[in-house]
Amino acid sequence: MATARRRFTIAASVLAGLIAARALHAQSPAFGVGHTPSPEQLKQIDIDVTPDGKGLVPGRGTAATGKDVYTRRCETCHGPTGKEGPQEALSGGKGSLATPKPQKSVGSYWPYATTLWDYINRAMPFDHPSTLTPDEVYSATAYVLFLNGIVGEQDVLDEKTLPKVQMPNRNGFVADPRPDVPLKRK
Amino acid sequence: MQNARSRSRRRFLGLGAAWSAALVACRGKSAAPPVEPKALGAAVSPYGSRSKFEKTARFFNQNTKVPLEEASSRTPLHDTYGIITPSSLHFERHHSGVPEIDPSIHTLTIHGLVDRPLVFGVDELKRLPSVSRIHFLECSGNSGGEWRGGSTESDVQRIHGLTSCSEWTGVPVATLLHECGVHPDATWVLAEGADASKHDRSIPMSKIMDDAMVAYGQNGEPLRPEQGYPLRLLLPGWEGNANVKWLRRLKVMREPAMSREETSKYTDLMPDGTARQFTFHLEAKSIITRPSGGDTLVPGAFCEVTGIAWTGRGTIVSVEVTTDGGATWHQAELQKPVLRIAHTRFRFPWKWDGKDTLIASRCTDDTGYTQPPLPELIKVRGMNSQYHNNGIQAWKVASDGTITNGNRA
DSSP: OHHHHHHHHHHHHHHHHHHHHHHHTOOOTTTOOOBOOOHHHHHHHOOOOOTTOTTOOSOEEOHHHHHHHHHHHTHHHHOTTSSSOSSOOOSOOTTOTTSSSOOOOTTTTOOOHHHHHHHHHHHOSTTSTTOSOHHHHHHHHHHHHHHTTSSOTTOOEETTTGGGOOOTTTTOEEOOOOSOSOOBOO | OHHHHHHHHHHHHTOOHHHHHHHHHHHHHHTSOOOOOOSOOOOOOSSOOOOTTOOOOOBOOOSSSSOGGGOEEBOOGGGOOSSOOOGGGSOEEOSSOOOOOOTTTOEEEEEESBSSOEEEEHHHHHHSOOEEEEEEEEOTTTTGGGGGTSOSOOSHHHHHOSEEEEEEEEEEHHHHHHHHOBOTTOOEEEEEEOSTTOOEEEEEHHHHHHHOEEEEEETTEEOOGGGTTTOEEEOTTBOGGGSOSSEEEEEEESSOOOOHHHHTSSOEEOTTSOEEOOOOBOOOEEEEEESOTTOBOOTTSBOOEEEEEEOTTSOEEEEEEESSTTSOOEEOEEOSSOOTTSOEEEEEOOBOOSSOEEEEEEEEETTSBBOOBHHHHHHHHOSOOOSOOOOBOEEEEOTTSBEEEOOOO
16 A cells, blocks of 8 residues: 555656656647747847837936946947937937938937837947946937937936837838839739 | 940959959950860869859949948849849848858747747758748848939949849748747737847738748758848748848737837838838839840840849739830740749840830739839839839930930939
């Protein structure tokens, strides 16, 4: 009797172990390929930030703290006030989109502030991407928005406040109506 | 025509006077009677390369403030034949350089709104049921210089070289998503690359389930590094940059991520200041590739007019050619088989009468849509929309036989 119970216990624990192992090394149901990523693995690559602020990490920054980050890491390519280049203009162009010489910048064109945080975090500086700390990303974001007159110099940007920033061109986008040139022929 | 070809090719390569002198010297030698080689030829070799006499190459502008890691190089459409672009001449557009990726450690992770997030190795993907399809890829910025009413660029490679066509082999993304179990409320998939800038685009679930592919093969061998080795997303008929290269992650979502590339870039600005967002399809387009800008015609001599046509919405059903500035249009012959969402080669026999004229092609696809004249597109979209120009390309033939960009008024 005792032996039988022990045998049952062993069998049960082996089964539990098998289930656990299967969960850890789960494979796809139809073809039996792939494995389950660990939470740490997922966290490492799950870097996108959406307009509702999902994906933002803890941290904070203001334009005041961002001036230093900008001068050290951004100015060489984007110029002292974000207008001079040589690379892409970050500020200016307000009210120019409907003119014959539109100037697209973060302030005149970008619809979401979260996109700016996401892009600085994933891709900037161009030759050293993914080297800024979360505080530096919040600070640089705040400084670029400040250059565009969208936030004040002391406004704190963090996980909660950044998604609430209203971008001037938020409602400037329309759906694709093509085919838009009516040239249907028999 | 041959001399003009040499001239334009020299210009492409940016070679100087020394090369000109060498060419003259070569021509002098080649005038001697041809001698068949009597010595043994080269032995077999592990990986083939083209003849040393062939020099055609991708073109890229080196005198630009744009770093070459985020520049583009263009396919020599004038000097490629049929419908397949050699992998080595496929156009490039990178956002932060070509990463060097070891396929034995590269993985594709699928997560987000799925029952089972899964990580796949490259070899695992190669074990799954595969598909091979011939599709064109075109950068949405192709021909973008023409939006201002015709550019000063004069040859087909510089104006239109951001389109190429390959046979792609891979796994339907639908197969992979079925393995992961997609939640019913999922409507978008974010695709992200493993390049330095982690290039990312949001793709509607309908396209993903319809014909999207995780490709690992191009023209019978693994993808070239410039084309996303070891894995890329392929979205037949949709703008190039959404076909994310060096694919490392697919995240199933409810809304688009609104990444930099799908908001501040690759959106088409209209004259009223609004911008179109998500303009994924590439519409029907054709171009005459020979004869084209840089060539010189000989009066009265036979000259085949040939080019390519394609549409992101289906299949090309006809291509018409005009050699009299649009007064009359003639059906060109389409190379069979005509494939869906692929370059379609067309040909039309012609003899130039020695008078100045405009030549052009226009195509129609199986949705009934006909490629419009460029001015018609500009009338609707203005001159600043930058992307998705599929207007008719005219080539101007001068009375001395030289050909230049005919889009300029």
